[in-house]
C-alpha cells in the first residue's frame with residue numbers, strides 16, 4: 001500500500017484537528033471537503049485516532065489497538081450510502097453511553113452519497129448532539145449535502161498533496177519508471193487518481209492519447225478518422241470519458257496555477273479558455289447520459305469530439 005502517512009502527515013485538515021484536540025476545543029462535528037476519496041478516508045481515520053487516544057494517536061494504547069483491529073466499541077465507520085433506517089439506527093446508538101468512557105465517534109466517509117431524507121434525519125442530532133458525540137463527515141460533492149447540515153460542522157478543506165512528494169511515494173510503491181512519473185504528472189496531487197493511473201497502464205496510455213489528440217485536433221474533418229482509431233464498445237468509451245474528464249480537470253488546475261502541468265498538459269491547456277473547459281465538462285456529462293441511455297458508442301464519440309472542437313473555437 002502506498003505510504004499515506006508520508007504523504008499526508010502534515011496535511012492542513014489534520015493539523016487543525018490536532019490543534020483543536022490539544023486545546024480542548026474539539027467541535028462536535030467536522031466536514032472534510034475534497035475531491036480525493038482515498039486521501040480523505042486516511043485523514044478521517046487519523047482524526048479518529050487523534051480523538052479517541054489519550055496521547056493523540058500513539059498507535060500502542062488499548063484504544064489505538066482496538067481501532068487498528070476495527071473493534072473499538074465507540075467508533076463506527078460508514079462507507080456506503082446511508083438510508084433513513086441506517087440513520088435511525090445511528091441516532092439510537094448516539095443516545096447510549098460510551099463503552100470506554102470517551103468520545104463516541106461516527107464517521108461517514110461520503111456524506112454526499114446519503115440522500116436528502118436521511119440527511120434530514122441526521123440534521124437534528126448534528127444540530128443538538130448528545131454530550132460526548134463526535135461526527136466526522138467526508139464530502140466530495142458539496143452541492144449534494146444540505147446547507148443546514150454543512151453549516152453545523154466545522155469545515156476543513158483538503159486540497160491535495162505536493163506533486164514531487166506524490167511521485168516519490170509512487171516510485172517507492174510501483175518502482176522507478178515512466179508509469180510512476182506519468183501517474184504523478186496526471187494526478188495533480190490527487191492520490192486516488194494517481195493510484196488508478198499507476199495500477200493501470202492502459203489507462204495511462206489512454207491519457208497520453210487524449211492529450212495528443214486534444215493538442216493536434218484542428219479541423220472537424222479529422223474527427224471521423226480519430227473516432228475510427230478508438231475502440232467503440234461501451235466499456236472503452238466509458239473509460240475514454242473518464243480519461244477526458246481527468247485531462248480537462250488537469251488543464252483547469254494548471255490554468256489556475258495549482259499544478260505544474262506535466263505530461264503535456266501545459267501545452268494543450270493554452271488552446272482552451274476557462275469557458276471552453278467548463279463547456280467540455282458539460283459535454284462529457286451529456287455523453288455519459290447518452291451512453292447510459294444506450295446511444296451507439298460510436299455516435300457518442302462523434303458527439304464528444306465534434307463538440308470539443310466546436311467549444312474550443314467558440315470560446316476562444
Ligand SMILES: [Zn+2]
Nearest residue numbers: 053058061064
Ligand atoms: Zn493511543
